[in-house]
Amino acid sequence: MSLPGLREALRAAGYTVDGVTDLLGQPAHRALSRNETGPGLRATGGGSPLETLTRLWPLQATVSEDHAQRALPGLVGSLCAAGVLDRSGDQVTARVDVRPYAEEDRDWWVVSDLAPGLDGTHEPVSPDHVLGVSSASTSLAQLTVREPVGRALDLGTGCGVQALHLGRHSAQVVATDVNRRALRMAEMTAALDDVDVEVRRGSLFEPVAEEKFDLVVSNPPFVVSPATGRLLAYRDSGLPGDEVVRRLVQRAPRHLRAGGWCQLLANWVHLSAQPWQDRVAGWLVGSGCDAWVVQREVLDPAEYVELWLRDAGLHGSPRYADRYHTWLSWFEEQQVSGVGFGWVSLRRHQDGGHRDPVVRVEDWPYEIEQPLWAEVAGWSRRVDFDSSVGNTELLASRLVVRSDVRQETVGAPGAEDPELIVLRQSHGMRRAREVDTVTAGLVGACDGDLRVGQVLDALARLLDREAGELRGGYLAVVRDLVADGFLEPA
Numbered sequence: 438m439s440l441p442g443l444r445e446a447l448r449a450a451g452y453t454v455d456g457v458t459d460l461l462g463q464p465a466h467r468a469l470s471r472n473e474t475g476p477g478l479r480a481t482g483g484g485s486p487l488e489t490l491t492r493l494w495p496l497q498a499t500v501s502e503d504h505a506q507r508a509l510p511g512l513v514g515s516l517c518a519a520g521v522l523d524r525s526g527d528q529v530t531a532r533v534d535v536r537p538y539a540e541e542d543r544d545w546w547v548v549s550d551l552a553p554g555l556d557g558t559h560e561p562v563s564p565d566h567v568l569g570v571s572s573a574s575t576s577l578a579q580l581t582v583r584e585p586v587g588r589a590l591d592l593g594t595g596c597g598v599q600a601l602h603l604g605r606h607s608a609q610v611v612a613t614d615v616n617r618r619a620l621r622m623a624e625m626t627a628a629l630d631d632v633d634v635e636v637r638r639g640s641l642f643e644p645v646a647e648e649k650f651d652l653v654v655s656n657p658p659f660v661v662s663p664a665t666g667r668l669l670a671y672r673d674s675g676l677p678g679d680e681v682v683r684r685l686v687q688r689a690p691r692h693l694r695a696g697g698w699c700q701l702l703a704n705w706v707h708l709s710a711q712p713w714q715d716r717v718a719g720w721l722v723g724s725g726c727d728a729w730v731v732q733r734e735v736l737d738p739a740e741y742v743e744l745w746l747r748d749a750g751l752h753g754s755p756r757y758a759d760r761y762h763t764w765l766s767w768f769e770e771q772q773v774s775g776v777g778f779g780w781v782s783l784r785r786h787q788d789g790g791h792r793d794p795v796v797r798v799e800d801w802p803y804e805i806e807q808p809l810w811a812e813v814a815g816w817s818r819r820v821d822f823d824s825s826v827g828n829t830e831l832l833a834s835r836l837v838v839r840s841d842v843r844q845e846t847v848g849a850p851g852a853e854d855p856e857l858i859v860l861r862q863s864h865g866m867r868r869a870r871e872v873d874t875v876t877a878g879l880v881g882a883c884d885g886d887l888r889v890g891q892v893l894d895a896l897a898r899l900l901d902r903e904a905g906e907l908r909g910g911y912l913a914v915v916r917d918l919v920a921d922g923f924l925e926p927a
């Protein structure tokens with residue numbers, strides 16, 4: 438099968454994210470995102486190549502051989518032979534998905550298994566099902582630090598979506614998976630998109646033995662379960678609880694070059710006996726990496742079990758009640774009170790790990806603005822800065838307020854002083870904090886010209902306070918503002 442030929446046909450038909458969205462129109466597009474194909478089928482009855490491809494793949498409808506030949510000139514036979522399409526009489530259907538995917542300035546196509554569950558069907562998927570691009574995939578893609586690197590690893594590549602992104606800023610991309618079908622699809626995705634990716638089969642870091650990377654990304658099979666019964670490769674690691682995440686977090690550092698990043702999506706359990714923060718931070722002891730762990734969401738055990746039983750297409754099936762009770766009983770035995778979902782970003786020290794690692798573990802269920810990767814890179818630079826300056830150097834340093842920080846004041850109409858001052862970031866983590874007059878004045882004066890000590894002395898004069906008191910009392914506040922990204926080294 439000629440993948441460059443297929444690419445040309447897809448491009449010629451305008452089978453891109455924008456092309457399909459425009460063709461369907463918003464209501465049909467939204468219906469499809471709810472797994473409903475009715476409106477989409479009504480919008481694609483004309484037989485043009487774009488309509489045919491949209492029916493074939495996103496809508497999983499049967500098309501006539503005539504239309505298929507027109508949309509995919511000279512390719513239908515080889516796509517059938519390769520198991521991508523199926524021909525029966527003069528009808529053609531898809532056997533695997535070829536779906537448009539895009540970054541702002543780039544159109545791609547991703548090969549995966551067909552999306553299950555269209556129009557209310559509840560077919561359980563096979564254990565080696567290869568998932569297409571999900572909202573989890575795109576959140577990891579937007580979290581990943583996109584700076585030019587040498588070697589990058591996509592661990593658990595599935596349909597190969599992370600590898601595509603890595604190919605844009607990495608000299609070499611290695612993609613691994615335990616699922617042979619996933620590796621075949623990742624290879625097809627890469628070839629279709631003309632991206633160099635080396636695929637290797639094996640579990641976790643086994644396929645890369647002692648190799649080191651500048652960037653490791655993984656959207657791993659992190660579902661927390663007893664790991665018994667029928668397992669789905671795309672979500673079940675075969676390890677009980679959150680063991681797969683612990684192993685990844687603990688093994689990643691030895692595969693990172695100095696300055697290298699590892700970024701993961703993860704679940705971790707909340708145990709009644711130990712705060713989740715201590716548990717996750719415990720995995721990082723001795724890692725030689727700075728770490729930023731953000732918990733975005735927590736589900737209670739019942740919510741969690743329901744979510745993943747539905748995902749497996751089991752809701753409404755005869756096995757549902759039994760699976761539900763088994764899973765919930767296991768959570769009870771393990772004293773699991775909830776399951777957290779979030780992100781882990783590790784960065785190996787530039788200097789080979791001479792200073793103590795900085796580990797930040799936080800709960801942040803609030804709205805954020807993706808892509809977040811510049812914020813992650815900024816966090817690391819700020820950690821380096823904060824760890825490298827003592828108090829005297831901090832007073833002598835020049836800081837700037839981040840350009841998206843806004844000040845909000847609340848008070849009675851006409852009042853001289855506000856009752857409340859809030860500093861709020863408009864982008865990234867969108868943090869907000871209530872501050873006092875000194876802190877607001879300090880942040881406002883940080884334009885990179887004056888040193889921190891000079892700003893504090895000027896504020897002391899202005900507010901009729903002791904200069905020594907402000908220098909002594911506000912250095913911790915300055916460090917906090919730097920840690921949270923309100924202030925940055927000039």
Ligand SMILES: C[S@@+](CC[C@H](N)C(=O)[O-])C[C@H]1O[C@@H](n2cnc3c(N)ncnc32)[C@H](O)[C@@H]1O
Nearest residue numbers: 574593594595614615616640641656658670671
């Ligand atoms: C949630 S999917 C992620 C796919 C893709 N990287 C993405 O971001 O959408 C997890 C992938 O990990 C693979 N996987 C499962 N167990 C694994 C293991 N022990 N080692 C490596 N990969 C594994 C699965 O086959 C699946 O392709």
